[in-house]
Amino acid sequence: xxxxxxxxxxxxxxxxxxxxxxxxxxxxxxxxxxxxxxxxxxxxxxxxxxxxxxxxxxxxxxxxxxxxxxxxxxxxxxxxxxxxxxxxxxxxxxxxxxxxxxxxxxxxxxxxxxxxxxxxxxxxxxxxxxxxxxxxxxxxxxxxxxxxxxxxxxxxxxxxxxxxxxxxxxxxxxxxxxxxxxxxxxxxxxxxxxxxxxxxxxxxxxxxxxxxxxxxxxxxxxxxxxxxxxxxxxxxxxxxxxxxxxxxxxxxxxxxxxxxxxxxxxxxxxxxxxxxxxxxxxxxxxxxxxxxxxxxxxxxxxxxxxxxxxxxxxxxxxxxxxxxxxxxxxxxxxxxxxxxxxxxxxxxxxxxxxxxxxxxxxxxxxxxxxxxxxxxxxxxxxxxxxxxxxxxxxxxxxxxxxxxxxxxxxxxxxxxxxxxxxxxxxxxxxxxxxxxxxxxxxxxxxxxxxxxxxxxxxxxxxxxxxxxxxxxxxxxxxxxxxxxxxxxxxxxxxxxxxxxxxxxxxxxxxxxxxxxxxxxxxxxxxxxxxxxxxxxxxxxxxxxxxxxxxxxxxxxxxxxxxxxxxxxxxxxxxxxxxxxxxxxxxxxxxxxxxxxxxxxxxxxxxxxxxxxxxxxxxxxxxxxxxxxxxxxxxxxxxxxxxxxxxxxxxxxxxxxxxxxxxxxxxxxxxxxxxxxxxxxxxxxxxxxxxxxxxxxxxxxxxxxxxxxxxxxxxxxxxxxxxxxxxxxxxxxxxxxxxxxxxxxxxxxxxxxxxxxxxxxxxxxxxxxxxxxxxxxxxxxxxxxxxxxxxxxxxxxxxxxxxxxxxx
Numbered sequence: 001x002x003x004x005x006x007x008x009x010x011x012x013x014x015x016x017x018x019x020x021x022x023x024x025x026x027x028x029x030x031x032x033x034x035x036x037x038x039x040x041x042x043x044x045x046x047x048x049x050x051x052x053x054x055x056x057x058x059x060x061x062x063x064x065x066x067x068x069x070x071x072x073x074x075x076x077x078x079x080x081x082x083x084x085x086x087x088x089x090x091x092x093x094x095x096x097x098x099x100x101x102x103x104x105x106x107x108x109x110x111x112x113x114x115x116x117x118x119x120x121x122x123x124x125x126x127x128x129x130x131x132x133x134x135x136x137x138x139x140x141x142x143x144x145x146x147x148x149x150x151x152x153x154x155x156x157x158x159x160x161x162x163x164x165x166x167x168x169x170x171x172x173x174x175x176x177x178x179x180x181x182x183x184x185x186x187x188x189x190x191x192x193x194x195x196x197x198x199x200x201x202x203x204x205x206x207x208x209x210x211x212x213x214x215x216x217x218x219x220x221x222x223x224x225x226x227x228x229x230x231x232x233x234x235x236x237x238x239x240x241x242x243x244x245x246x247x248x249x250x251x252x253x254x255x256x257x258x259x260x261x262x263x264x265x266x267x268x269x270x271x272x273x274x275x276x277x278x279x280x281x282x283x284x285x286x287x288x289x290x291x292x293x294x295x296x297x298x299x300x301x302x303x304x305x306x307x308x309x310x311x312x313x314x315x316x317x318x319x320x321x322x323x324x325x326x327x328x329x330x331x332x333x334x335x336x337x338x339x340x341x342x343x344x345x346x347x348x349x350x351x352x353x354x355x356x357x358x359x360x361x362x363x364x365x366x367x368x369x370x371x372x373x374x375x376x377x378x379x380x381x382x383x384x385x386x387x388x389x390x391x392x393x394x395x396x397x398x399x400x401x402x403x404x405x406x407x408x409x410x411x412x413x414x415x416x417x418x419x420x421x422x423x424x425x426x427x428x429x430x431x432x433x434x435x436x437x438x439x440x441x442x443x444x445x446x447x448x449x450x451x452x453x454x455x456x457x458x459x460x461x462x463x464x465x466x467x468x469x470x471x472x473x474x475x476x477x478x479x480x481x482x483x484x485x486x487x488x489x490x491x492x493x494x495x496x497x498x499x500x501x502x503x504x505x506x507x508x509x510x511x512x513x514x515x516x517x518x519x520x521x522x523x524x525x526x527x528x529x530x531x532x533x534x535x536x537x538x539x540x541x542x543x544x545x546x547x548x549x550x551x552x553x554x555x556x557x558x559x560x561x562x563x564x565x566x567x568x569x570x571x572x573x574x575x576x577x578x579x580x581x582x583x584x585x586x587x588x589x590x591x592x593x594x595x596x597x598x599x600x601x602x603x604x605x606x607x608x609x610x611x612x613x614x615x616x617x618x619x620x621x622x623x624x625x626x627x628x629x630x631x632x633x634x635x636x637x638x639x640x641x642x643x644x645x646x647x648x649x650x651x652x653x654x655x656x657x658x659x660x661x662x663x664x665x666x667x668x669x670x671x672x673x674x675x676x677x678x679x680x681x682x683x684x685x686x687x688x689x690x691x692x693x694x695x696x697x698x699x700x701x702x703x704x705x706x707x708x709x710x711x712x713x714x715x716x717x718x719x720x721x722x723x724x725x726x727x728x729x730x731x732x733x734x735x736x737x738x739x740x741x742x743x744x745x746x747x748x749x750x751x752x753x754x755x756x757x758x759x760x761x762x763x764x765x766x767x768x769x770x771x772x773x774x775x776x777x778x779x780x781x782x783x784x785x786x787x788x789x790x791x792x793x794x795x796x797x798x799x800x801x802x803x804x805x806x807x
Contacts, residue, residue: 042062042085042086042087042090042271044058044061044062044081044082044085044090046058046061046080046081046082046094050073050076050077050078051073051076051077051078051094051095051098052073052074052076052617054078054080054081054094055068055073055078055094055095055111056146056617056618058081058090058091058094059108059133059134059146060133060134060135060146060147061134062087062090063134063136063270063271064087064091064108064109065107065108065109065133065134065139065140065141066091066102066108066109066110066111067105067107067108067109067110067111068110068111068617069111072100072111072113073098073100073111076098076100078094078095078096078098079093079094079096079097080093080094081093081094087271087272088102088104091109099113100112100113101113106762107139107140107141108139108140133145133146133618133619134146134147135147135148135149135155136240136241136268137167137169137170137171137240137241138170138240138241138267139170140169140170140171141171141677142169142171142619142670142671142677143169143171143172143669143670143671143677143678143679143711143713144158144167144169144618144619144620144621144669144670144671144679145158145167145169145241145243146618148161148165148167148243148245149217150165150214150217150243150245150249150261150263151163151165151245151249151251151261152251152252152466152523152525152535152537152565152567153217153252153451153453153466153468153523154453154464154466154523154525154535155453156525157614157618158612158614158621158623159577159612159613159614159618159621160533160569160577161245161579162535162567162568162569162579162580162581162608163245163246163247163567163581163608164189164190164245164246164247164608164610164623164625164627164665164667165243165244165245165246166188166189166190166243166244166246166667166669166681167241167242167243167244167669168184168187168188168241168242168243168244169241170239170240170241171677171713172187172677172679172711173236173239173242174767174804175677175711175713175724175726175755175757175767176711176728176753176755176769177280177755177767177769177800177802178236179234179235179236179288179312180233180234180235180236181201181203181213181233181234181236181262181264182201182233183236184236184242184262185201185203186709186730187679187709187711187728187730188242188244188681188709189244189246189665189667189679189681189682189683189707189709190205190206190244190246190260190665190681190683190685190707191203191204191205191210191244191260191262192204192205192703192704192707192732193780193781194702194703194780194781194782195360195780195781195792196358196360196781196790197228197229197356197357197358197359197360197385197421198318198321198353198356198357198358198385198792199228199229199232199234199353199356199385200226200228200229200358201228201233202228203259203260203262204259204703205244205246205259205260206246206247206258206259206260206627206629206661206663206683206685206687207259207629207659207661207663207685207686207687207699207700207703208257208258208259208629208631208661208687209223209257209259210222210257210259210260210261210262211223211255211256211257211259211587212253212256212261213231213233213262213263213264214253214261214262214263214264215263215264215266215391215393215411216263216264216265216266216393216395216409216411217252217263217265217409217449218393218409218410218411218447218449218470218472219252219253219254219256219261219447219472219517220411220413220445220447220472220474221445221472221474221515223590224474224476224513224590225590225646226439226441226476226478227443227476229385229387229417229419229439229441230387230389230415230416230417230441230442230443230476231387231389231413231415231443232325232349232351232387232389232415234323234325234351235310235312235325235327235349237290237292237308237310237327237329238266238267238308238310238327238329238347239264239265239266239267240265240266240267240268241265242262242263242264242265243261243262243263243265244260244261244262244263245260245261245263246259246260246625246665247259247260247581247583247606247608247627247629248583248584248585248606248629249261250539250541250563250565250583250584250585250586251521251523251537251538251539251563251565251583252468252470252521252539253517254517254519254539254541254543254561254563255517255541255543255558255586255587255588255601256585256587257585257587257602258585258604258606258629258631266329266331266345266393267292267294267306267308267329267331268306268331268333268343269294269295269304269305269306269331269332269333270294270295270304270306271295271296271301271304272295272296273294273295273296273807274292274293274294274295274806274807275291275292275293275294275805275806275807276290276291276292276293276804276805276806276807277289277290277291277292277804277805278290278291278802278803278804278805279802279803280800280801280802280803281800281801282314282769282798282799282800282801283317283797283798283799283800284314284315284316284317284798285313285314285315286312286313286314286315286800287312287313287314288310288311288312288313288314289310289311290308290309290310290311291307291308291309292306292307292308293306293307294306294307297332302334302335303332303333303334303335304332304333304334305330305331305332305333306329306330306331306332307328307329307330307331308327308328308329309327309328309329310325310326310327310328310329311325311326311327312324312325312326313325316355317374317375317795317796317798318355318357318374318375318376318377319355319375319376319377319496319497320354320355320377320379320380320381320383320496320497321353321354321355321356321357321377322353322354322355323351323352323353323354324350324351324352324353325349325350325351325352326349326350326351327347327348327349327350328347328348328349329345329346329347330345330346330347331343331344331345331346332344332345336396339398339399339400339401340396340397340398340399341396341397342394342395342396343393343394343395343396343397344393344394345392345393345394346390346391346392346393347389347390347391348389348390349387349388349389349390350386350387350388351386351387351388351389352384352385352386352387353384353385353386354381354383354384355377355379355380355381355383355384355496356379356383356384356385356419356420356421357377357378357379357383357421357792358379358383358385358419358421358422358423358437359378359379359421359422359423359424359434359435359788359789359790360378360423360781360783360789360790360791360792361376361378361424361491361789361791361792361793362424362426362432362491362783362786362787362788362789362790362791363744363783363786363791364430364786365426365429365742365786366742366786367737367739367742367743367744367745367786369779369791370430370491370492372491372492374777374793374796377496378422378424378432378434378489378491378494378496378789379421379422379434379496379499380422380496380497380498380499380500380501381496381497381499382420382499382501382502383420383421383422384418384419384420384421385417385418385419385420385421386417386418387415387416387417388415388416388417389413389414389415390413390414390415391411391412391413391414392410392411392412393409393410393411393412394409394410395407395408395409395410396408400454402454402455403454403455404452404453404454404455405452405453405454406450406451406452407449407450407451407452408448408449408450409448409449409450410446410447410448410449411445411446411447412444412445412446412447413443413444413445413446414443414444415441415442415443415444415445416440416441416442416443417439417440417441418439418440418441419437419438419439419440419441420436420437420438420439420502421436421437422434422435422436422437422486422502423435423788423789423790424489424491424788424789425787425788425789426786426787426788427488430490430491430492431488431489431490431491432488432489432490432491433486433487433488434486434487434488434489434499435482435483435486436482436483436486436502436504437480437481437482437483438480438481438482438483438502438504438508439478439479439480439481439508440478440479440508441476441477441478442476442477442478443474443475443476443477444474444475444476445472445473445474445475446472446473447470447471447472447473448470448471448472449468449469449470450468450469450470451466451467451468451469451470452466452467452468453465453466458526461527461528462527463524463525463526463527464524464525465522465523465524465525466522466523466524466537467521467522468520468521468522469518469519469520469521470517470518470519470521471516471517471518471519472515472516472517472518473514473515473516473517474513474514474515474516475512475513475514476512476513476514477510477511477512478510478511478512479508479509479510479511480508480509480511481504481505481507481508481509482504482505483502483503483504483505484503484504484505485500485502485503486502487499487500509549509550510548510549510550511548511549511646512546512547512548512549513545513546513547513548514544514545514546514547515543515544515545515546515588516542516543516544516545517541517542517543517544518541518542519539519540519541519542520539520540521537521538521539521540522537522538523535523536523537523538523565524536524537530571531570531571532568532569532570532571533568533569533570534566534567534568534569535565535566535567535568535569535581536565536566537564537565537566538562538563538564538565539562539563539565540560540561540562540563541558541560541561541562541563542557542558542559542560542561543556543557543558543561543588544556544557544558545557545588545590545598547590547598547646549646549647549648550648551596551645551646551647551648552592552596552597552644552645552646552648554592554596554597554598555598556588556589556598556600556601558586558588558601561586562584563583563584563585563586564582564583564584565581565582565583566581566582566583567579567580567581567582568580568581572611575613575614575615576611576612576613577611577612577613577614578609578610578611579609579610579611579612580607580608580609580610581607581608581609582605582606582607582608583605583606584603584604584605584606585602585603585604585605585606585629585631586601586602586603586604587601587602588601589601589602589633589635589655591635591653591655592644592645592650592652592653593638593644593652593653593654593655594638594640594644594652594654596643596644596645596648596652599633599635599653599654599655600633600655601633602631602632602633602634602655603631603632603633604629604630604631604632605629605630606627606628606629606630607627607628607629608625608626608627608628609625609626609627610623610624610625610626611623611624612624615670615672616670616671618670619670619671620668620669620670620671620672621667621668621669621670622667622668622669623665623666623667624664624665624666625664625665625667626663626664627661627662627663627664627665628660628661628662629659629660629661629687630658630659630660631658631659631660631661632658633655633656633657634655634656634657634658634659634689634692635653635654635655635657636653636654636655636656636657636692636693636694637651637652637653638651638652638653638654640652656691656692656693657689657691657692657693657694658689658690658691658692659687659688659689659690659699660687660688660690661685661686661687661688661699662686663683663684663685663686664683664684665681665682665683665684666680666681666682667679667680667681667682668680668681675714675715675717676712676713676714676715677712677713677714677726678710678711678712678713679709679710679711679712680709680710680711681707681708681709681710682706682707682708682709683706683707683708684705684706685705685706686698686705687699687700700738701735701736701737701738702735702736702737702738702781702782702784703735704732704733704734704735704748705733706732706733706748707731707732707733708729708730708731708732708750709728709729709730709731710728710729711726711727711728712726712727712728713725713726713755713757714726722758722759722760723756723757723758723759724756724757724759725754725755725756725757726754726755726756727752727753727754727755728752728753729750729751729752729753730750730751730753731748731749731750731751732748732749732750733748734746734747734748735782736782737782737783737784737785738784739784739785739786742786744782744783744785744786745782746778746779746782749776749778750776751771751772751774751776751778751794752772752773752774753769753770753771753772753773754769754770754773755767755768755769755770756768763805763806763807764803764804764805765803765804765806766801766802766803766804767801767802767804768799768800768801769799769800769801769802770797770798770799771795771797771798771799771800772794772795772796772797772798773797774797775796775797776794777793777794777796778793778794779791779792779793779794780792780793780794780795
């Protein structure tokens with residue numbers, strides 16, 4: 001168990017500065033005990049009320065989770081926590097007069113009974129204990145969270161949010177050894193992905209493409225053809241959690257598909273000194289190291305910092321492939337006064353890949369699969385994708401005395417990439433021309449968000465209000481060159497290392513994509529009765545999309561577009577809630593009609609209703625959701641010459657199709673029993689054309705209609721309590737390419753992963769992960785035709801061993 005926080009000498013700031021330097025230069029794993037942090041004073045304004053509710057709010061505000069049994073606090077009240085307190089002092093204030101005390105444990109704090117005669121502490125009754133969870137998941141030891149705000153900016157529990165929400169917590173990421181966004185997509189309920197390149201992933205939810213990522217709630221565009229070539233998502237070390245809100249999210253980000261919002265929430269500085277380190281090794285010479293140091297930079301703790309350094313070098317099961325990934329994350333917080341906090345942070349990431357496989361494999365002309373080894377790589381040693389990502393972010397938050405909070409947040413990303421690779425283009429039979437492209441990418445994204453949240457009173461009841469304005473811009477430039485010596489290979493008999501170095505044309509083609517989005521938004525949560533809440537919101541949005549290439553120059557603008565949002569939440573009993581929500585949709589298209597002009601935006605609406613459950617003080621959450629999405633102006637291919645798109649060689653389309661998607665989702669996450677974490681999700685999604693030339697057929701069969709994802713982790717009892725064991729299962733239904741005259745399809749499959757974790761002592765632990773235990777051979781993505789590649793194997797069986805240190 002962790003010892004209570006003790007006083008920290010004035011040398012703390014020097015110790016932390018030294019620790020930061022060590023983090024950047026392979027720090028040693030042990031520091032002297034004198035580096036333990038002094039309790040940091042923080043200001044709180046938590047009103048009096050039932051003890052359980054006050055503890056919940058205080059745990060969330062302080063980031064210090066506390067475990068207790070509900071009957072320990074039943075019938076007890078708290079005077080609240082108002083003023084400046086240390087973490088333990090705040091707990092003492094909240095528990096004043098209750099005869100209870102908060103004692104530090106490895107995962108936070110435990111509520112204990114104080115004996116007035118001896119001042120000794122006794123554990124309360126030993127039944128299932130409740131752990132009050134906040135939004136921060138680091139150190140919570142849980143597969144669920146206490147609150148999220150990705151859906152509406154209002155801090156609501158999963159049960160209070162009238163949409164489907166999944167949170168991939170820090171513990172789940174560690175247990176499953178999640179290293180990148182693809183790993184997140186594989187474990188998040190309802191999310192799937194396809195690939196057009198080893199690292200060019202496209203994510204889907206509820207039948208449609210996810211067009212934006214969020215960083216701390218600020219949207220970032222990933223919808224251009226080459227966005228994921230330049231945007232590196234190959235590291236999860238700097239994130240506390242990933243929040244996924246499925247369905248439409250136009251209230252906060254404007255234009256977008258009714259798929260999901262993926263919000264990557266960064267780690268923030270802690271009030272106490274912490275040092276974590278990891279060393280990892282795995283299949284195909286996969287080695288990684290990580291150092292994470294956090295704590296106060298001044299004796300009073302009013303300035304705090306955090307640094308994460310990460311390095312990964314790995315080969316691959318694919319011939320000639322490998323990667324080198326370096327990351328540095330720095331973030332600082334400063335209390336400008338008792339009510340105002342300023343945060344400034346930056347990320348530098350360099351991600352270099354050799355033998356980069358852009359085009360993947362191909363099928364035979366009849367759509368059947370070649371019996372090729374999973375190690376097959378059609379690209380030469382010269383192929384590569386080298387990316388540099390630089391991020392600067394900041395926010396300032398002021399808390400008013402009336403419980404209102406005002407936040408101004410900024411996120412800026414500068415990315416560049418150098419790409420050289422090829423895709424297979426069938427000449428005849430098994431012979432393919434390897435069409436080589438070289439590209440230089442530059443992507444600059446900037447976003448600003450100003451919003452306020454707080455309570456107000458109306459008709460004798462207390463309600464919540466959120467008002468905001470945001471703006472963002474994405475400027476994406478690419479210069480693409482072709483080769484003059486594209487080699488021809490026989491896919492059944494070739495040597496990747498013999499492919500000649502490409503000879504590139506001296507002049508390339510210039511491509512430019514510019515997206516601008518501005519909006520005013522607001523939402524209010526009306527407490528109509530003690531059991532019934534109504535959320536009403538709207539966004540007024542201005543969008544501008546401009547594309548320039550040698551073959552097209554076009555622009556689409558949308559001014560003052562209204563996007564309404566409505567939700568209702570009804571508490572059925574102590575544990576269950578019925579909810580329903582509605583929102584409208586519009587999405588700027590990147591398909592082109594005859595004349596090579598952009599199609600009008602997709603429009604539609606999204607409905608969702610369901611039942612949510614919350615048990616054990618929020619430690620276990622369940623949900624059943626039923627949804628329907630209706631989209632109009634969907635693109636339909638025309639039977640004309642392929643002279644459209646930015647290259648002038650793509651199909652031409654018209655906006656005449658309608659697609660309807662109906663489905664349901666089941667999800668469970670959290671702790672059904674003490675020391676047992678579980679998350680499970682089942683998704684059925686069936687998008688189909690309901691109007692247009694494809695009426696009655698399925699929409700985009702390359703993604704599965706059914707998904708099952710189950711993850712679990714269990715701490716063994718008794719003398720084996722230093723061990724945790726668990727695993728996860730991924731299963732999906734069949735997929736197929738949307739082709740005619742032949743068939744490309746793959747049956748459903750299931751994957752099994754296992755892990756075991758051993759706590760060596762208080763500081764050190766070791767973990768073993770075995771993925772694809774049964775060594776299932778499957779295709780992660782199917783091609784769009786039998787001529788141009790796009791077929792990618794999934795990873796074979798592989799292992800990873802991780803040594804962790806926590807101080």
